[in-house]
Amino acid sequence: MVEDRTKELKETQQELVSKAIEAGMAHVASMVLHNIGNAITPINTYMEKVQTNELGKILHYLEKCYDDLQSRDDDLDYYIKEDVRGKQVFSYMADLIRSLADKNEEQLEIFKKIESAIFYISEILSLQQSYSLTEREIREVVYLNSLLEDAVEMQIGTLETSMIIVKKQFEDNLPKFMIDKSKLMQVIVNLIKNSYEAIEAQKNNTKEKVVLIESFVENDSVGFKITDNGIGIEPEKIDKVFEFGKSRKGSTGFGLQYCKMFVESNGGTITLKSNGIGSGATVSVYFDMSRLRHDDSG
Ligand SMILES: Nc1ncnc2c1ncn2[C@@H]1O[C@H](COP(=O)(O)OP(=O)(O)OP(=O)(O)O)[C@@H](O)[C@H]1O
Ligand SMILES: [Mg+2]
Missing domain, CATH: 1.10.287 (Helix Hairpins)
Structure with a gap:
């Protein structure tokens, strides 16, 4: 049994x-x-x-x-x-x-x-x-800053139409690493889309709409953060959003689960932080450099 x-x-x-x-x-x-x-x-x-x-x-x-x-x-x-x-x-x-x-x-x-x-x-x-x-996992050398740029570029039409300003604060000395590039791309695209949707979920929003994208190296980690000034979420609901089917807008609610699955299967962590409704949100993704293959070619 x-x-x-x-x-x-x-x-x-x-x-x-x-x-x-x-x-x-x-x-x-x-x-x-x-x-x-x-x-x-x-x-x-x-x-x-x-x-x-x-x-x-x-x-x-x-x-x-x-x-x-x-x-x-x-x-x-x-x-x-x-x-x-x-x-x-x-x-x-x-x-x-x-x-x-x-x-x-x-x-x-x-x-x-x-x-x-x-x-x-x-x-x-x-x-x-x-x-x-592709179904197969293809690891290739990734330069995170370019990937973040590309993800924004893919959605720039949508972002610009909604008059969302994308601010970038990229760490210049980011190490390259090996990862499945297309899947990491999916993750970033999903997260930017969530930020866009959180911003659009605010009714009668008159303030400037901003998504801030940062990349960083911290101790042995490399990663990125996406911060928006959208609708935010109650802290007690945050754990739930990584589960399948938890969606504000009644869709599949699959995005974050996919992100978590991918990030964790690469030895990383993903967190969502918000101080509650109306206070925006930040999602952070950390990869442990010791668990990723590096690119030593420079
Ligand atoms: N940046 C954010 N700000 C506020 N809430 C968020 C943010 N990102 C995610 N959430 C909350 O987490 C829920 C789950 O997100 P997830 O990406 O898994 O699903 P979804 O965006 O609702 O649907 P899908 O990604 O399948 O189109 C969202 O419905 C929303 O309530
Ligand atoms: Mg989503």
Whole structure:
């Protein structure tokens, strides 16, 4: 009986682990789509702006001016200098040329914006590719600061739309270490998403919305902290949030459990701290350097 029960428990645990991986994948995939959507919206607006026929109109008037001047080419000098109509046509031409130049500059600006939005979309896609999850654990050399940067980059569309300011305080002398990069990425993405959701959970929030991301080395640990000024959580509820199915918003509530599973399986610790509702929260992740493989290549 005990054996059966243990086997059953093991199977459930296994199932939970694979669900975690699936959830993480779906999560990043939907976030990537969301961010791409956010990047496409301004492109549409820019396209509408460049598609107006203002250039065509300016050109049309310039042609009219040209025709007018040509019809007077026998006494052009008198026409543009002395004739009332001729003087007007001449100065009107100058105006048209100026607005042509302005329009040209404006369009170049818009094209530049479209170009950078497209570049951003391809960045999101290639990031997604390099972090696409594999079932196998692949340890590779990770530089935590770049990973934190990438995680923010992946969600920047969502964060910017909600006018959340991301502050970074990175330790410059962070050792590199070996870990499953894509899974650590999932963890960071999940935690940033939690901060974003905690901020958005505050109704009638008029204060500045801030997420602070820090990296650090402390004694034999390396890690990061994510602090938000969101809704926070009652201290007595904190232990529960690492359990499956504990979600404020009624979703799977899988994020933190996944994070804990990954961090602890790499010999690390993860904690959530908050002084209660309305006081924001900080989640800290520590990895014990002695339990991670280092990268000695420099
Ligand atoms: N930064 C935070 N501030 C306040 N509460 C938080 C924060 N992070 C997590 N929590 C609380 O912990 C709960 C569990 O988080 P978890 O990430 O496991 O699930 P979820 O975010 O609700 O759902 P999912 O991650 O599956 O989309 C949240 O519902 C929320 O109540
Ligand atoms: Mg979550």
